[in-house]
Amino acid sequence: MGGLAIIIMGVTGSGKSTIGTLLAKALDCNFIDADDFHSAENKEKMHNGTPLTDEDRIPWLEAVRDAMIDYIIKDKIVVVACSALQPKYREILLLADPEYALDSYDSNKKTKPISFSSNGGRQHAKSLFSRKVVFMCLQASAQLIASRLDIREKQGAHFMSPNLLQSQIDLLRIDDTEDIFLLDATLSPELITKNIQRKLSEFQLLS
Structure with missing residues (x-):
């Protein structure tokens, strides 16, 4: 299969680092926390x-890419x-896939590739997609995430202010044309990790 970057995405406090660390351990691979590149x-x-x-x-996203x-x-x-x-931020990260980077500039492409969709079906892609850079989005209620951020702030475990949560919620946007797996962030970290592994296997993204 070759190289693969699995991006755990979502707003602050959704559990990206926790899930990312567990998934990297389960897959026996390296883990990158984009916060370290700020x-x-x-x-x-x-x-x-x-x-x-x-x-x-x-510049931060380009460094992560x-x-x-x-x-x-x-x-x-x-x-x-x-x-x-x-x-537009995910587009920068998608350019880590050399095949995606080439295809994105091929205006003469006459056919669309077959895409995997977040609902588990397969469809003709409405836009270009990558099999080397995939996105997993953690989703939970604002109330739950806010409670997590309160705990994190008391522990002094992160530099980001909890006051930024609403601005991140307002900024988050996922288009119908994108291939993003949506994950229930209210589940246990272990179950979320297993769900991700199941999705990766289902769409043959792991070698």
């Missing part, structure tokens, strides 16, 4: 409750925890 300036903004701008995010490329071209699997809230 500049000191970005971290200071988020700590103070100031939402990042696209100007702040783009470049780290993913290193694994994909070496035919390795990597799990990545990254918010990736908007289609």
